[in-house]
Amino acid sequence: MASGQWRALAEQFQVICPPGGHPGAGRPGALRAQVSCGHWVSAAGLRGWVRALLDQGVTSFRCPCCPDTPWLWQELCKLGLFSDEDRATLEAQILAQEGARGSYRQCPRCQHLVQRLEPGTLRTPCLPCSQRAGGLFCFCWGCRTEWRDPSSHADSRCPLQATLHDAPKIQAPGSYVHGCPSLRACPRCHALLTHTTQGCPMVICPECRYWFCYRCLGPYRAHRPSCPIADPQLVCGGGDAVTPMSRGSPVVPSVTGWILGLWEGGI
Numbered sequence: 001m002a003s004g005q006w007r008a009l010a011e012q013f014q015v016i017c018p019p020g021g022h023p024g025a026g027r028p029g030a031l032r033a034q035v036s037c038g039h040w041v042s043a044a045g046l047r048g049w050v051r052a053l054l055d056q057g058v059t060s061f062r063c064p065c066c067p068d069t070p071w072l073w074q075e076l077c078k079l080g081l082f083s084d085e086d087r088a089t090l091e092a093q094i095l096a097q098e099g100a101r102g103s104y105r106q107c108p109r110c111q112h113l114v115q116r117l118e119p120g121t122l123r124t125p126c127l128p129c130s131q132r133a134g135g136l137f138c139f140c141w142g143c144r145t146e147w148r149d150p151s152s153h154a155d156s157r158c159p160l161q162a163t164l165h166d167a168p169k170i171q172a173p174g175s176y177v178h179g180c181p182s183l184r185a186c187p188r189c190h191a192l193l194t195h196t197t198q199g200c201p202m203v204i205c206p207e208c209r210y211w212f213c214y215r216c217l218g219p220y221r222a223h224r225p226s227c228p229i230a231d232p233q234l235v236c237g238g239g240d241a242v243t244p245m246s247r248g249s250p251v252v253p254s255v256t257g258w259i260l261g262l263w264e265g266g267i
């Protein structure tokens with residue numbers, strides 16, 4: 001769509017409204033709030049605008065007046081203009097879009113969608129969970145496990161990846177699992193487990209009931225005896241973790257600062 005058409009659409013929805021009052025002030029239906037670009041948006045207008053963009057297959061939202069300023073999904077939700085129902089419907093619509101797969105993740109704790117801040121960064125903060133917990137809550141973009149030490153920038157590795165990589169080897173000569181890492185992640189659900197060193201190398205995941213071989217990580221069915229010992233698993237950081245944003249501008253680093261600033265300023 002040409003920019004003129006976008007502008008017309010934005011006007012039709014009256015997305016941008018004159019500055020006014022406190023966020024959320026006014027009669028119901030006339031709710032308004034200020035977005036990171038400085039513009040004020042109305043609840044009904046924003047809802048219509050987001051839907052219109054989704055109908056066009058666009059999953060990275062932006063201000064109709066500031067084409068270079070992306071609005072992150074979690075930022076829009078933080079405005080408090082969407083009802084729980086609106087949010088659930090819109091999130092389902094986002095997830096149904098092909099282009100959203102690489103740029104959105106569901107928070108493992110609250111299940112709401114978080115849009116990617118910066119490609120290459122695995123530590124992903126969730127604002128609603130941080131608010132609720134009274135402390136910064138982050139999860140790993142790659143494997144969706146909780147980030148154990150969210151305020152530390154010292155180790156940028158995913159916590160699950162670090163645990164798997166640093167696990168010592170099993171020392172049990174005579175056991176089928178001698179020389180295997182002492183921790184494995186279930187190949188299906190990433191739950192952590194270890195082997196008792198007794199009996200056969202097959203284990204069953206206590207979380208998802210998946211049967212697999214602790215040595216080669218192969219599934220129970222396709223298994224052959226005398227299999228090789230697989231290296232510590234790469235659970236994230238590769239594959240589908242980073243794909244280009246769908247149509248629309250990429251997220252600029254300043255947005256990261258804005259989101260983290262929101263937190264540090266006591267959201």
Ligand SMILES: [Zn+2]
Binds near residue numbers: 038063065
């Ligand atoms: Zn704007």
Ligand SMILES: [Zn+2]
Binds near residue numbers: 110112126
């Ligand atoms: Zn969350």
Ligand SMILES: [Zn+2]
Binds near residue numbers: 122141142143237
């Ligand atoms: Zn991870």
Ligand SMILES: [Zn+2]
Binds near residue numbers: 186187
């Ligand atoms: Zn499992």
Ligand SMILES: [Zn+2]
Binds near residue numbers: 215223
């Ligand atoms: Zn095996």
